[in-house]
Amino acid sequence: MDLILVALSGIFLFLPALVPNSAAVLFGGGTPVDFGRTWRGKRILGDGKTWTGLIGGIAAGTSLGIILALATLTFDFPEQWTWGSGLDAMGVVFALALGSLLGDMTGAFIKRRLGMERGHKAPILDQYDFVAGALGITALLFPAWVASHYINGESIVALIALLVFVPVLHRTVNIIGYKMGKKKEPW
Numbered sequence: 001m002d003l004i005l006v007a008l009s010g011i012f013l014f015l016p017a018l019v020p021n022s023a024a025v026l027f028g029g030g031t032p033v034d035f036g037r038t039w040r041g042k043r044i045l046g047d048g049k050t051w052t053g054l055i056g057g058i059a060a061g062t063s064l065g066i067i068l069a070l071a072t073l074t075f076d077f078p079e080q081w082t083w084g085s086g087l088d089a090m091g092v093v094f095a096l097a098l099g100s101l102l103g104d105m106t107g108a109f110i111k112r113r114l115g116m117e118r119g120h121k122a123p124i125l126d127q128y129d130f131v132a133g134a135l136g137i138t139a140l141l142f143p144a145w146v147a148s149h150y151i152n153g154e155s156i157v158a159l160i161a162l163l164v165f166v167p168v169l170h171r172t173v174n175i176i177g178y179k180m181g182k183k184k185e186p187w
């Protein structure tokens, strides 16, 4: 199989995990997930993690994923370009969206423990927390799907593509959000 196509499929299949971060920026602004509580003198997660962002983000990623999954099945995409068939596909896209924002919250938890204020730049953590969360949760719930699409044989190229392109994409989207006045920092 053409390796460029494998790389592209890796990014395409990851869309349900990419969308929640941008959607959370649009939906955010409400009650913080940690309800303002602190732990050892520092916020548990901080004001940058809200319930509306979390729920809106997961809903947006899952909705897009379901629409795309239906399209891949309707148009008979090759297996490499699908989230599986039927209910399994819905489960996988939900796991990607949920894991993405759980990873993002884990990143915020670590940043607060390190004494970084909300929005403080944390290279690597900011770009990869949601990638690790999405792949981790999905691997836990659907190990065979993750193995066949991101690990086994040539599909490892899909994982490499994610690790290379996601930070670039993440940064680009954040700069757009910043210019639109939706995001406080361009990272």
Ligand code: CTP
Binding pocket: 024, 025, 026, 027, 028, 029, 030, 045, 046, 047, 048, 049, 050, 051, 052, 053, 054, 101, 104, 107, 108, 111, 117, 118, 119, 120, 183, 187
């Ligand atoms: N957001 C939200 N709820 C979430 C995730 C994100 O409301 N669960 C919104 C917040 O408005 C947040 C913005 O999306 O400020 C950007 O997210 P992110 O860059 O992850 O947060 P930061 O503000 O940088 O905060 P942190 O330092 O905790 O990462």
Ligand code: MG
Binding pocket: 119, 120, 126, 187
């Ligand atoms: Mg941030």
